[in-house]
Amino acid sequence: MNCSIWFNSIKNSEKSIIGSARLFNNSCFSRDLEKLRYSCNDIGVPSCCCKNSKVAIRNLLPVRLNSSYGGTIPVSEPLKNTSVADPYQYVKGDLVDLTVNIHKELQSRNKELTELAKYYFDGKGKAIRPAIALMTAKAINQHLGIINSEVLELQKKVAMAAEMIHTASLVHDDVIDVSEMRRGKPSANGIWGQPKSAVAGDFIISAATRVMAQLNDADVLICISQVVADLVQGEFLQMGTRESESDRFNHYLLKTFKKTATIMANSCKAVSILAGCDSHLQNVAYDYGRYIGLTFQIVDDLLDFISDSSLLGKPGLADLKLGLATAPVLFAAEQYPELNVLIMRRFSQPGDVQTALECVLNSDGLERTKELARQHCQEAQRQARQLNPSEFRNGMEALAQLVLQRLK
Incomplete structure (x- = not known):
């Protein structure tokens, strides 16, 4: 593959990993190109491109921070009160229709297959992913002065497909993890x-x-196809552990993007493509979805330590029990180096989970993870503010805040 062609096609994926580096301690996220090589390989970078795209990749890197991680991120603005009590008011009707339409798409001649496929589409969840895509679509349409309802109908199909792919990934996750509750x-x-x-x-x-094929748009299909590829790669990343302590945050970020944020980033980009946006606005939409997606998962990783299982809908400490080291553990390991041994053996020995929990609770890992989520929320809101003011843009900001407020 020609390197310049490859670089343009993969640029957004690199930004998803490298762009978040400014939110981490320098000791956790190396700026050296060689340190990033494994990340490039994980997202399908041809070996020839690591060298030939050296300058281009370096241009994506954030400015080096002079202080250790503490939340001093120069590009972010303070969180603002958007005065939107319930952002779902702008997409509530759309989400009801979405569930009905998904049920229609999942009809089959096999009654049991139909019942199983529809099982999680009960309309009781928050449907945060389609809500993000729909809110972004409406804000962009308002920004561009689009009043053609046919455009929104096409964008709704993106939101619909995103929710279906996400739910399919949950079904597969439960098979892999042998989970009994969801x-x-x-x-x-x-x-x-x-x-x-x-x-x-x-x-x-x-x-x-x-559903996506009905749109007859190759660029949109590429976006959504990338989501499926990322989900598979993310699952493989989750099965591995990095020996290098400095590489673990890279690994964590990459896995978090591919398993969670990719679907939000690419669905937001897809609705912007359908609106006829230029590359700048497509990147704004993509970055908004990327940052809100990372916020969502970082908060989820934190809640695994501090919330009751009845609120999470899954057992507490689920990640540790699956052998996964998330942000709270990785931060705690800086203060408690003995955690590194437990991380490498994936908390597999008796007492490992309890020891890891105690280290996390006695460290500043929870606070640093909360701050990390707040910074990503700020970035999502900053991207939204690049659109013209409207109730839907306010809704985009409020959705980001809502994702963060799950901590309260």
Whole structure:
């Protein structure tokens, strides 16, 4: 592949990893190109491009921070009160229609397959991913003066496909993790078993692909196809652990983007493409989705330590029990080096989970993780403010704040 062509196609993915570096301690996120080589390989960078794109990649790197991580991020603005009590008011009707339309797409001649595929689409969740895509679509349409309802109808299909792909990934996650609970109720895996759940997840993805094909837009299809590729790569990343302490945050960020933020980033970009946005506005939409997606997962990783399982819809300390070292643990390991041994063996020995929990609670890992989430929220809001003022732009900012406020 020609390096210049490759670089343009992968630029947004690199920004998703490297652009977040300014939110971390220098000791956790190396600015050296060689240190970033493994990240490039993980997202499909041809080996020849690491050298030939050296200057271009360096241009994506943030300015080196002179102080250790403490939240002093020069590009962010203070969080603002957007005076939107409930941002869902702008997309509530759309989300109801979305659930109905998803049910139609998941009809099959096999009654059991239909029931399984629809199981998580009960309309009871927050549907944060389609809400983000729809709010972004409406804000961009307002920004561009688009009043054609046909454009919004196409954008709704993106939101619909995004929710379907996300839900399929949950079904597959539960198969891989042998999870018995999801969203406070028995998982599909727990009811129907692993083989049928795995096949149902594939069926949901095929239905989402059919929805995207109806748009007849190659660029949009590329965006959503990238989501599926990222989800698979993210799952593989989650199965591994980096030996180098400095590489672990890189690994964590990359995994977090691919498993969570990619679907928000690429669905926001897709709705901007359908609106006819130029590359600048496409990047604004992508970055908004990227930062709000990272905020969401960082908060989720924090809540795993501090929230009741009834609120999370899954058992507490689930990540530790699965052998996963998230931000609170990685920050805590800076103060408690003995955690590094536990991280490498993925908390597999008796007492490891409890020891890790005690280290996290006795460190500043929770506070630093909370600050990290706040900084990503700020960045999401900053991206939204590049659009013209409107109730939907306010809704974009309020959604970012709502994601962060799950900490309260």
